[in-house]
Amino acid sequence: MTKMLRLLPVFLAIAVPASAQQVTFAKDIAPILQRSCQGCHRPGQMAPMSMLTFQDVRPWARSIKQRVTERTMPPWGIDSHVGLQSFKNDPTLRQDEVDNIVKWIAATAPLSNMADTPKPREFDDADRWHIGKPDLVVTSPKHIVPAEASDWWGSYYVETGLTEDRYIKAIESKPGNTAVVHHLLTYAVDADMTGDSNGDDSNGDAGDFLNEFAVGKNGDLFPEGTGRLLKAGSKIKFDFHYHSVGTEQSDRSQLGIVLYPKGYTPKHVVYSKQLGQPTEPLDIPGGSTYVRSDV
Secondary structure: OOOOOOOOOOOOOOOHHHHHHOOOHHHHHHHHHHHHHHOOOOOOOOOOOOOOOOHHHHHHHHHHHHHHHHHOOOOOOOOOOOOEEEEEEEEOOOOHHHHHHHHHHOOOOOOOOHHHHOOOOOOOOOOOOOOOOOEEEOOOOOEEEEEHHHHHEEEEEOOOOOOOOOOEEEEEOOOOOOOOOEEEEEEEEEEOOOOOOOOOOOOOOOOOOEEOOOOOOEEOOOOOOEEEEEEOEEEEEEEEEEEOOOOOEEEEEEEEEEOOOOOOOOOEOOOOOOOOOOOOOOOOOOOOOOOOOOO
């Protein structure tokens, strides 16, 4: 009697290295964009395109690849090769994140399973004060931004109405229209200061720096016992960079200030002064220490 040999199928479980798995928008790219890009790249903000959805991002895939591999996006002014590299709210991409973006685009930028997409990011309300209710609010004059024009850099001076010296506990420069305000710097200047610096604060007459707005900056809250001095009679100098966006827009921005009680002097006084002008560069060799002799 002939015996029949029955062959059964054999199933092998083969582990695929993570590096060989397909990179998709839903699972891999969307979380990167939420953390490092969407703060600027969304409707109503200064960045030129939205990155909230796959449909928003897909047409820009090759440009995104170029910018992230060049390390020009997301913008970050810290040299990645020297000094401290650990900062709060650092938006820069890890090398593995850059690699995943490159792989995703090389694979024709697939969406994959929508169920893998993270919950949409919630953003702070741009209209609210992040420093709490201000004791003093200074508002810039109305500025019209044409539908099409060169970028505008310029200054406005506004009275504070302050009749005695006070110390600042918290301060925030808040744009009225985030679609056209690229950035805004605020300074305290003497009461007789006038004119227009054309946005150039590279000179010693810019005033006492107070605060700035750029996308992602929500004001300064000083530690208890620390503050900036705002002198009686000071004016606030608003230095703007406006950018046209295709339709006529208007803006009135504000500076909000939370003050310490009258008569209070903090233990630590904060001040900022620009060192190193274009005509007088400040060159500090690596490993050395620089001390101003006139301070």
